[in-house]
Amino acid sequence: SCLVSDELLQYRHFVTKQLFERDLTDEEEEEVLAQFAALDPEKKGQIEWSDFLYHESLSVLQKFRTE
Structure with missing residues (x-):
């Protein structure tokens, strides 16, 4: 699945x-x-769902660490 x-x-x-x-x-x-x-x-115009989840997870973890 892609976004x-x-x-x-x-x-x-x-x-x-x-x-x-x-x-x-x-x-x-x-x-x-x-x-x-x-x-x-x-530049396919879409990203894999798993790549999105991985990136989003790292982003959330980084926000929690800075708080």
Whole structure:
């Protein structure tokens, strides 16, 4: 199963709204798209679900460590 960039953006918008009660900024959207591009080095336009979960897990762990 795979994700496309629009689905990743939609997910990040949802999470930001739920956690911080605000929308993503334009800069944050650009960051999400840059992260997507990094996970899609072959430029297929999609990333593997397992790659997304791995990256998201690392991101969550990093946030907990800095708190």
